[in-house]
Amino acid sequence: MFDISPTEWTAIQLSLRVAAVATLVATPLAVALAWLLARREFWGKSLLDALVHLPLVLPPVVTGYLLLLTFGRRGLVGAFLADHFGIVLAFRWTGAALACGIMAFPLLVRPIRLSIEAVDHRLEQAAGTLGAPPWRVFLTITLPLAMPGVLAGMVLGFAKAIGEFGATITFVSNIPGETQTISSAIYSLIQTPDGDRAALRLVVVSIVIALAALVGSEWFARRASKRLHGN
Amino acid sequence: MLRVDVSKQLGEFSVEVSFASEGRVTGLFGASGAGKTSLINMIAGLLRPDRGIIAVDGEALDDTAGGLHVPAHRRRIGYVFQDARLFPHLDVRQNLDYGRRMNRLAEDPALQARVTDLLDIGGLLDRRPGRLSGGERQRVALGRALLAQPRLLLLDEPLGSLDEERKVEILPYLERLRDEASVPMVYVSHDAGEMRRLATQVVMLRRGRVIAFGGPEVLPSTAANPAG
Numbered sequence: 001m002f003d004i005s006p007t008e009w010t011a012i013q014l015s016l017r018v019a020a021v022a023t024l025v026a027t028p029l030a031v032a033l034a035w036l037l038a039r040r041e042f043w044g045k046s047l048l049d050a051l052v053h054l055p056l057v058l059p060p061v062v063t064g065y066l067l068l069l070t071f072g073r074r075g076l077v078g079a080f081l082a083d084h085f086g087i088v089l090a091f092r093w094t095g096a097a098l099a100c101g102i103m104a105f106p107l108l109v110r111p112i113r114l115s116i117e118a119v120d121h122r123l124e125q126a127a128g129t130l131g132a133p134p135w136r137v138f139l140t141i142t143l144p145l146a147m148p149g150v151l152a153g154m155v156l157g158f159a160k161a162i163g164e165f166g167a168t169i170t171f172v173s174n175i176p177g178e179t180q181t182i183s184s185a186i187y188s189l190i191q192t193p194d195g196d197r198a199a200l201r202l203v204v205v206s207i208v209i210a211l212a213a214l215v216g217s218e219w220f221a222r223r224a225s226k227r228l229h230g231n
Numbered sequence: 232m233l234r235v236d237v238s239k240q241l242g243e244f245s246v247e248v249s250f251a252s253e254g255r256v257t258g259l260f261g262a263s264g265a266g267k268t269s270l271i272n273m274i275a276g277l278l279r280p281d282r283g284i285i286a287v288d289g290e291a292l293d294d295t296a297g298g299l300h301v302p303a304h305r306r307r308i309g310y311v312f313q314d315a316r317l318f319p320h321l322d323v324r325q326n327l328d329y330g331r332r333m334n335r336l337a338e339d340p341a342l343q344a345r346v347t348d349l350l351d352i353g354g355l356l357d358r359r360p361g362r363l364s365g366g367e368r369q370r371v372a373l374g375r376a377l378l379a380q381p382r383l384l385l386l387d388e389p390l391g392s393l394d395e396e397r398k399v400e401i402l403p404y405l406e407r408l409r410d411e412a413s414v415p416m417v418y419v420s421h422d423a424g425e426m427r428r429l430a431t432q433v434v435m436l437r438r439g440r441v442i443a444f445g446g447p448e449v450l451p452s453t454a455a456n457p458a459g
Contacts, residue, residue, distance in 0.1 A: 122316055128303040129275055129310040130330035130379045137304075140329075144320050228320045 064170025115149020330379025
């Protein structure tokens, strides 16, 4: 049962890579946006908030199709990237990472925003009176104190990225070795006669990855909060 | 020298205060709701006056006529809050060093030693704020503000959250600070006894207005309640 075939390995490795890249690229953006939403008032804030959450409520196939229209070779951004930088996202693993990153984005922003809101603003004021300009207040006080939320968001985002299916398959299809992640591999296998065992193996693998992520995040969160509260 | 001439509307309440003090310790005295904290926050740069001027040693920090508002982090004004506000993720040593790092000052072991001796906090350096008593926390907050080498030190009811025993523990440190450190201070309190012991000049406030200004003799006798 546990003879994992090379194709399956490829799908597993690709999933991990896609999810890791998606999470690592999305995290700084999510932190910046979460800070903006938590600490600043500006015109159009609720619209921006809604926009960030859109991938959560849109059918994933719609998000995927919009990505294809925008980042496809003939899409507005896609053509520009391809002509000027030689970057092609459609039907590539990098495109899968983009799709996963966008789908995971609201799940990253939410816990980070909540944890930034929970940081006592009076500590930030105190840092200011000690001579710290706003960006250093953010780096030395706000971000470290919000770290448990950032880690929670990263784990949630990573798990979402690993499991993403609809937007990914619409945008980058299901090409073994290039864009076939665990999810799309399972999808292909259950459409194939005799694919059941292989599909089951990948199901077990995805359960293991999800469990590891949850246990890992729990451990990180406990360590981080211990470090913060200094007991 | 501290010169303040400001007005600020805060909802129903308004602060309209003007004074100039040469004192080593300027006391802002009044009951809660007199506008002491709003005033000290304006001096710190945390609150922007609607109108007026705030100047320290002749340098304007707020001048609404000229559109000037120096942000808190560029004022070099230290602030000791009633609730200490130590950074919970840093140990005492890192808390004390924070202001020096943010102001990019060179390390000064002699000054560090002097401040930690003055406040008796040498034994606490490796502890986290969560493991400190209320009095220890307040002493560390004092040290942290001093080590940022401010030109003016604001103290907002630094004894307010402490019980009588702790107050008695901290007061001598504040007196030593007044007599040994060369930083002028603004001391906020509603306790006439504290004021009498520490302040060299007193600004008495009631409902956002100055009702008396002068030496400690303007304070009500200890038996009486603070100005309401």
